[in-house]
Amino acid sequence: MLDGVTLGLNAILLPLPIVLSMLLPACILPPSALATAFVWRKPRASWLQGLSLIAGMFFILLSVALVGVSAGGAFYERHLNIMLVVAITAMIIFAVPMAWTVMIAASALGLYLFFQLHNPGLDLGSAVAATLFFASGVVATVVARRTMTILAQKAFLLELRDRSRVAELADANARLELLARTDPLTGIANRRWMMEMLNRLWGIDEPCPEGASLLMCDIDQFKNLNDSLGHAEGDRCLVKVAGIIQSSVRHGRDHVARYGGEEFLVLLPGLDGEEAVAVADNIRKRVEAASLPNPASRVAPYVTLSIGVATHAPNSQAISVEELQRQADAALYLAKQAGRNRVARHKADLPGA
Structure with a gap:
């Protein structure tokens, strides 16, 4: 849906040749997103969900990058940056295992490096430097995601422990109250x-x-x-x-x-x-x-x-x-x-x- 809105705006604001060059790579995104959503719509095997998410994100990121590469000029690097933003957003939103998050981050950085190395407007050193610069941000996001997951797990475990203690305390109080009001020999x-x-x-x-x-x-x-x-x-x-x-x-x-x-x-x-x-x-x-x-x-x-x-x-x-x-x-x-x-x-x- 967002991809369609973006293409619509581009069709209105950009020259027709540029819009036509963006159209084919943009068509990769909708089926990738729909396929991933279909797999995740109900519980499935963990490996299948992981594979579908990583593959789906790879093709979505590839689609975003290819839109800019196909348009060329200022769109080339702009869409590569947009691709990294999409990847970082996905890593923040999806509470998935750490290995899956790392795979998404690696896919984004790999695509970024690949296309920057083929960017006619950048030399090798600039491409590597730009990749390392954005890599630091992506790594920081992965670490933050891991920290958030650990904190969430600890908070959940603490809540479970507190609930368990409250339940145990309530049970102990009930037993003490019963003992305080019951004759231990006769039970009345x-x-x-x-x-x-x-x-x-x-x-x-x-x-x-x-x-x-x-x-x-x-x-x-x-x-x-x-x-x-x-x-x-x-x-x-x-x-x-x-x-x-x-x-x-x-x-x-x-x-x-x-x-x-x-x-x-x-x-x-x-x-x-x-x-x-x-x-x-x-x-x-x-x-x-x-x-x-x-x-x-x-x-x-x-x-x-x-x-x-x-x-x-x-x-x-x-x-x-x-x-x-x-x-x-x-x-x-x-x-x-x-x-x-x-x-x-x-x-x-x-x-x-």
């Missing part, structure tokens, strides 16, 4: 996470608008189990009980946490007292049915659970999270006083309520 939430959940649920302006119930669960005679069967069996018991409690509540709605030692805290949003007692009794029965051994227990020869239930009804007088926990703990104390392996519900008329 720990006390810290449960307290955060309770504090979020209990807003300042409207504490728990839908109401909630809290279960305080305690394994009966757990110290006797540790003393008689060992801490390994005690740990196994904690894991089993945690799994039973977790599987007995609503997934994604209720929350279970290991409160400390052999105690577990269960938050049941939206459940009233009777519903919470039913959930608690189901947990107690399932733990009892698991028949986990506790031969030293004075309640039964297997693991049992005592549970205290406290409820904050919707639209009732606001109470703090700490108060609801205190009520659940008081109800748990009543369950243990009544003989253990049972569920007790906190009521307003109970002592300490």
Whole structure:
């Protein structure tokens, strides 16, 4: 397209004989450019792309040079200079392997030297001197292209490294956050996470608008189990009980946490007292049915659970999270006083309520 525009301008501005002499060598450029573009229009073998680019650039440069050689006079050297500018532009624009860039540079300088040696207006010394002069600029361009490529590669690698480090840091932070909120033995939430959940649920302006119930669960005679069967069996018991409690509540709605030692805290949003007692009794029965051994227990020869239930009804007088926990703990104390392996519900008329 540019070649056509140039010929058009030459046809208007230059004498017809000069235009006609330029026409034939100018016809080499369009098919060379189109052939190179055709090869590069989709991914192909690297050697084929390299060969097409080097050959295409050679014939494009040859076409530019021959236009000036055919016209003669001032056009001779002017088009040789234009040819070098085209070559330098190509070396800057095309991010290709260094060997390909060197081949394009060598082609341009070789053509320049060849035609300057045949330039009737220059002697041998002037032709060589002009070639060496422009060679320094071409070599500088090649070095600059190489430097740009190295810097681009380093920048890309640094960006990859930074992204990798950011991803690793994010993953490490996520794992640390999980560890900070998870009980390492049972795999359920720990006390810290449960307290955060309770504090979020209990807003300042409207504490728990839908109401909630809290279960305080305690394994009966757990110290006797540790003393008689060992801490390994005690740990196994904690894991089993945690799994039973977790599987007995609503997934994604209720929350279970290991409160400390052999105690577990269960938050049941939206459940009233009777519903919470039913959930608690189901947990107690399932733990009892698991028949986990506790031969030293004075309640039964297997693991049992005592549970205290406290409820904050919707639209009732606001109470703090700490108060609801205190009520659940008081109800748990009543369950243990009544003989253990049972569920007790906190009521307003109970002592300490």
